[in-house]
Amino acid sequence: MYGEIITIGDELTSGRTLNLNARYAAGRLTACGLKVKRITSVGDNYPMVAEALNRAIGESRFVIVTGGLGSTEDDRTSEIVAKALQRPLCLDRDMFRLIQKHVKDMGVDLTPSLEKMAWMPDGARILSPEGHACGFCLVEKGIRLYFLPGVPEQMRYLLDRVVIPELLSLWPTEAIHTRIIKVFGLREPDLSEIFKQIEDKTGHVLVGFYLHFPEIHITLSLKGEDQVSVTGELERVDKEISELLGPYIFARGEETLEEVVGTLLREAGLKVAVAESCTGGLIGHRITGVAGSSDYFQGGIICYSNRAKVKLLGVKEDTLSHHGAVSDPTARQMALGVRRALESDLGIAVTGIAGPSSGTEEKPVGTVFIGLAAGGEVFSRQYRFWGGRGQIKLQSATMALDWIRRYVRGDPFLPGV
Amino acid sequence: MYGEIITIGDELTSGRTLNLNARYAAGRLTACGLKVKRITSVGDNYPMVAEALNRAIGESRFVIVTGGLGSTEDDRTSEIVAKALQRPLCLDRDMFRLIQKHVKDMGVDLTPSLEKMAWMPDGARILSPEGHACGFCLVEKGIRLYFLPGVPEQMRYLLDRVVIPELLSLWPTEAIHTRIIKVFGLREPDLSEIFKQIEDKTGHVLVGFYLHFPEIHITLSLKGEDQVSVTGELERVDKEISELLGPYIFARGEETLEEVVGTLLREAGLKVAVAESCTGGLIGHRITGVAGSSDYFQGGIICYSNRAKVKLLGVKEDTLSHHGAVSDPTARQMALGVRRALESDLGIAVTGIAGPSSGTEEKPVGTVFIGLAAGGEVFSRQYRFWGGRGQIKLQSATMALDWIRRYVRGDPFLPGV
Numbered sequence: 001m002y003g004e005i006i007t008i009g010d011e012l013t014s015g016r017t018l019n020l021n022a023r024y025a026a027g028r029l030t031a032c033g034l035k036v037k038r039i040t041s042v043g044d045n046y047p048m049v050a051e052a053l054n055r056a057i058g059e060s061r062f063v064i065v066t067g068g069l070g071s072t073e074d075d076r077t078s079e080i081v082a083k084a085l086q087r088p089l090c091l092d093r094d095m096f097r098l099i100q101k102h103v104k105d106m107g108v109d110l111t112p113s114l115e116k117m118a119w120m121p122d123g124a125r126i127l128s129p130e131g132h133a134c135g136f137c138l139v140e141k142g143i144r145l146y147f148l149p150g151v152p153e154q155m156r157y158l159l160d161r162v163v164i165p166e167l168l169s170l171w172p173t174e175a176i177h178t179r180i181i182k183v184f185g186l187r188e189p190d191l192s193e194i195f196k197q198i199e200d201k202t203g204h205v206l207v208g209f210y211l212h213f214p215e216i217h218i219t220l221s222l223k224g225e226d227q228v229s230v231t232g233e234l235e236r237v238d239k240e241i242s243e244l245l246g247p248y249i250f251a252r253g254e255e256t257l258e259e260v261v262g263t264l265l266r267e268a269g270l271k272v273a274v275a276e277s278c279t280g281g282l283i284g285h286r287i288t289g290v291a292g293s294s295d296y297f298q299g300g301i302i303c304y305s306n307r308a309k310v311k312l313l314g315v316k317e318d319t320l321s322h323h324g325a326v327s328d329p330t331a332r333q334m335a336l337g338v339r340r341a342l343e344s345d346l347g348i349a350v351t352g353i354a355g356p357s358s359g360t361e362e363k364p365v366g367t368v369f370i371g372l373a374a375g376g377e378v379f380s381r382q383y384r385f386w387g388g389r390g391q392i393k394l395q396s397a398t399m400a401l402d403w404i405r406r407y408v409r410g411d412p413f414l415p416g417v
Numbered sequence: 418m419y420g421e422i423i424t425i426g427d428e429l430t431s432g433r434t435l436n437l438n439a440r441y442a443a444g445r446l447t448a449c450g451l452k453v454k455r456i457t458s459v460g461d462n463y464p465m466v467a468e469a470l471n472r473a474i475g476e477s478r479f480v481i482v483t484g485g486l487g488s489t490e491d492d493r494t495s496e497i498v499a500k501a502l503q504r505p506l507c508l509d510r511d512m513f514r515l516i517q518k519h520v521k522d523m524g525v526d527l528t529p530s531l532e533k534m535a536w537m538p539d540g541a542r543i544l545s546p547e548g549h550a551c552g553f554c555l556v557e558k559g560i561r562l563y564f565l566p567g568v569p570e571q572m573r574y575l576l577d578r579v580v581i582p583e584l585l586s587l588w589p590t591e592a593i594h595t596r597i598i599k600v601f602g603l604r605e606p607d608l609s610e611i612f613k614q615i616e617d618k619t620g621h622v623l624v625g626f627y628l629h630f631p632e633i634h635i636t637l638s639l640k641g642e643d644q645v646s647v648t649g650e651l652e653r654v655d656k657e658i659s660e661l662l663g664p665y666i667f668a669r670g671e672e673t674l675e676e677v678v679g680t681l682l683r684e685a686g687l688k689v690a691v692a693e694s695c696t697g698g699l700i701g702h703r704i705t706g707v708a709g710s711s712d713y714f715q716g717g718i719i720c721y722s723n724r725a726k727v728k729l730l731g732v733k734e735d736t737l738s739h740h741g742a743v744s745d746p747t748a749r750q751m752a753l754g755v756r757r758a759l760e761s762d763l764g765i766a767v768t769g770i771a772g773p774s775s776g777t778e779e780k781p782v783g784t785v786f787i788g789l790a791a792g793g794e795v796f797s798r799q800y801r802f803w804g805g806r807g808q809i810k811l812q813s814a815t816m817a818l819d820w821i822r823r824y825v826r827g828d829p830f831l832p833g834v
Contacts, residue, residue: 011627013453015444016636019436022458027432036430037465039458041439048454192489192530208491210428211568219433274698274719280705281691281698284719288697291773291806299721301729302691302701308716308759312729342725356708387570389708 001171003029003062004038006052008077009150012041012067021066021155032164033176033223034062044074050084057143062167064159067150069117069135077147082121085140089119095126098134127162137166144170177230179238181218182251183209184402185414191216198240205237214395215250215257247411250402257401258286264408265296265346272404273342274300275313275334275349277325278368282397283350298342303334313337326351326363331371331380339373346407347373350400352385354392368396372403379403381416418588420446420479421455423469425494426567429458429484438483438565438572449581450593450640451479461491467501474560479584481576484567486552489530494564499538502557506536512543515551544579554583561587594647596655598635599668601819602831608633615657622654631812632667632674664828667819674818675703681825682713682763689821690759691717692730692751692766694742695785699814700767715759720751730754743768743780748788748797756790763824764790767817769802771809785813787830789820796820798833 005025011017019041026036037060042048044067056063068077082089096118103110117134120126124136127146135148135158146163148155183191191209209218220237224230242249251260265272274283284300287293301312306325309315314337319329331349339347352368359365364384371380385395399414406413422442428434436458443453454477459465461484473480485494499506513535520527534551537543541553544563552565552575563580565572600608608626626635637654641647659666668677682689691700701717704710718729723742726732731754736746748766756764769785776782781801788797802812816831823830 013443013456014447015440015442015453016627016634017629018440019456023432023435025432026430030431036432037459038469039430039436041456042454052455188487188489189525208427210434212434217433276698276701278705279702280710280714281693281701281703281717281719284693284698284721285696285702285810288695288719288721288771289807289810293697294721297697297721299725299729300698300719302698302705302717302719304701304705304711304714304716305759311760312716312718312758341729342722343728354705390706393702393706 001033001061001167002035002037002059003064003167004040004056004060005029005036006049006056006063006065007039007041007150008044008049008065008067009041010043010045010074013043020152021150024152024156025064025066025159028159028164029064029167030176031178032168034164034167034171035176044068044076044080046076046080046083049077049080053081053084053145057140057145060143061171062144062146064146064148064163066148066155069147069149070151075116078117078120081138081145081147085121085138087122087138090122090124092118092120092124092126092136094128095120095134098128127158129158129161135162176221176223177227177234179220179234180253181220181238181241181245181249182212182255182257183216183218183245183248184214184250184257184398185248186216186245188216191218194244197244198237201240202237203233205233207237207241213391214398247406247409250405256290257398257405258290261287261401261404261408262290262293262296264405268408270345270408271296271298272346272348273298273338273344274400275338275347275371276300276302277304277309277334277349277351278354279350279393279397279400280304282393283348283400286397286401298344301338301341309334309337312341314340324363326353326367326369328369328371328380328382331369332373332378333371335371335373335378335380345374346404347371348400348404349373350396352383352392352396354389354396356389366392368392368399370396370400370403372407374407379407379413381413383414384417418450418478418584419452419454419476420481420584421457421473421477422446422453423466423473423480423482424456424458424567425461425466425482425484426458427460427462427491430460437569438567441569441573442481442483442576445576445581446481446584447593448595449585451581451584451588461485461493461497463493463497463500466494466497470498470501470562474557474562477560478588479561479563481563481565481580483565483572486534486564486566487568492533495534495537498555498562498564502538502555504539504555507539507541509535509537509541509543509553512537512545512551515543515545544575546575546578552579594639594641594644594651596637596651597670598637598655598658598662598666599629599672599674600633600635600662600665601631601667601674601815602665603633603662605633608635611661614661615654618657619654620650622650624654624658630808631815664823664826667822673707674815674822675707678704678818678821678825679707679710679713681822685825687762687825688713688715689763689765690715690755690761691817692755692764692788693717693719694721694726694751694766694768695771696767696810696814696817697721699810700765700817703814703818715761718755718758726751726754729758731757741780743770743784743786745786745788745797745799748786749790749795750788752788752790752795752797762791763821764788765817765821766790767813769800769809769813771806771813773806783809785809785816787813787817787820789824791824796824796830798830801834
């Protein structure tokens with residue numbers, strides 16, 4: 001069942017804000033087998049909204065419209081829709097009561113701009129489960145039009161609680177079942193080549209991949225009613241891919257690398273500490289983004305100065321003057337040092353040149369050493385990352401997290417330069 | 418001069434990825450006075466792309482199309498465009514040479530999928546300054562169509578280096594002059610109220626604001642040819658706003674809070690160190706996101722465990738057992754401890770409950786203490802932030818950075834609870 005999304009707001013066409021609503025709605029609808037054929041963003045402006053709306057009514061079975069339902073001057077969706085569909089604006093009694101209640105609860109005045117929100121195109125049915133967020137639905141030429149607020153929390157709430165259940169009850173869909181396989185350490189052309197080996201083994205499963213820097217996400221999708229056979233078929237193709245990619249696969253579905261690392265550490269009963277030079281705290285930030293990470297994360301030392309490397313991590317002055325702060329021996333001593341300082345089982349260390357300056361011929365910008373102290377061993381390796389400062393920090397942090405994952409699982413580390 | 422943006426990719430209509438390209442292009446074009454009237458996203462699919470393209474040609478003066486130019490199976494933009502505009506696909510010699518060079522440099526084979534990238538609609542002019550990223554331009558019925566890669570870095574590079582300069586040379590615009598004023602510590606309703614005081618003083622300057630969590634960005638915009646009078650008028654309104662908001666304003670334009678903090682520290686000749694508990698490294702990560710931050714950032718200690726707070730920062734066991742890790746005295750001792758450990762001038766500390774668990778009645782999730790050791794003084798204050806784990810970490814880190822900014826400037830800290 002095809003539909004489309006129209007997002008309204010000058011902040012979208014002027015690039016001031018990211019269109020998070022379109023992405024959320026598209027993702028949720030797609031997952032439910034309700035295909036989105038087009039996403040259109042236009043400003044708070046009569047001819048553009050009217051054109052988008054009328055086109056959608058002619059081409060789609062359902063339309064989700066977000067934005068322009070608030071109380072400010074710019075919020076003109078109801079008025080524009082009324083004009084575009086040639087329906088009068090009427091005062092909605094239910095909506096007016098909700099606004100009166102809100103005004104009373106908040107102890108504010110009932111201003112004309114608040115009252116405006118109760119005026120809706122004739123035939124509108126308000127959507128307001130439990131009196132929370134408010135939107136409305138219109139049926140025009142048999143097409144369902146849902147008008148939702150632009151505030152992301154409210155839009156999501158109404159979409160999930162009202163819109164999608166209604167659409168699915170109207171048109172039970174042949175759901176699209178999707179599986180996402182997340183990979184780190186391979187480039188897109190490498191993957192293209194590897195996938196040629198299983199081209200004739202994927203059956204009806206659609207295989208695609210897209211870059212989610214620095215990760216690559218592989219998507220498997222298959223349409224079907226029979227949950228068991230669909231799952232079986234996805235499972236089969238997943239297995240083919242897993243055999244080809246092995247430990248390059250770090251997660252499936254919504255799971256993140258830091259969540260996988262957390263689960264592995266918790267299961268192994270290991271605690272980790274981080275020594276961060278060029279990543280400046282990013283590894284710690286990512287690890288602690290996971291709820292409950294205090295179970296396995298002891299903390300870390302951000303050793304941005306050489307003095308901090310010596311004093312807090314016990315890196316030898318000699319090592320720094322002979323090999324430099326960005327070197328194999330420094331990474332090893334940092335890993336050992338942070339494990340000792342934070343009394344952890346594993347110590348992971350990153351030192352490198354994030355740029356844009358400070359690169360040399362021998363150690364250009366992007367040169368990064370990873371070190372890991374674990375058990376009686378210390379591992380280290382040199383990498384060469386590319387891109388701007390932010391990208392180099394991100395690749396370094398991801399590589400460090402991937403080292404922890406691979407170490408705990410007993411997989412080999414990714415080759416360096 | 419009106420134009421529009423078309424972004425192509427199944428990953429957009431299925432909600433797998435955020436449309437960062439549309440946002441970037443819309444923002445850059447708008448800033449140059451080239452108005453974007455519509456943004457359309459469609460899948461890698463002939464009828465939808467053709468429809469969007471033909472509609473745009475009928476209604477706009479220029480069209481920016483991104484996506485579908487790569488080497489994979491899904492990348493079918495050239496083929497679709499050729500069909501939609503009824504032009505044959507031709508082998509572009511220049512493009513073919515670039516691909517041959519790339520293949521040679523990378524030591525890979527010239528596969529059919531790579532060769533495909535050299536086949537373009539008849540009349541295409543390739544866009545490839547310095548042989549980097551590649552896109553092409555077509556002129557159809559006098560309308561300029563720019564086809565750019567979907568890889569954000571390449572799209573941005575071509576847009577800024579080629580597309581916008583070309584468009585501006587064709588249609589010198591009455592530029593929209595915009596100024597952004599960034600604010601932290603006020604809520605949107607507060608700002609609405611405050612702005613009522615200057616409603617009659619803004620003249621022709623359009624004032625808007627939008628949430629860029631946890632910051633609010635105020636935009637002033639004014640159209641005009643005469644640079645001097647436009648700048649003067651923006652300056653005047655900026656001054657009105659500055660008088661009202663004072664130290665709540667932390668930056669203007671593209672500058673970030675961490676950049677402002679960096680500039681202030683460098684000018685004051687002060688070095689800072691961070692003690693991070695609930696933020697887990699985020700403050701360090703943000704500070705080190707700024708190139709040259711080693712001039713004023715000594716590093717930090719991520720003290721996720723109580724043991725780390727005691728051993729590395731010298732927090733007293735007594736304090737932890739009497740007041741808890743999330744307390745005013747702990748924040749103060751952390752700030753003093755990190756300043757001592759990292760031999761810095763300022764020590765900033767954050768300890769709090771990021772949730773979702775571990776909250777109590779007395780100290781609910783979102784309770785955060787900030788501490789600052791500076792000169793002979795130690796400051797501390799309790800805040801209560803809201804939202805999920807990520808939002809609480811972000812607000813805490815922003816508040817800590819804002820403390821440094823306010824301290825160096827001699828402004829009062831934001832009130833706590």
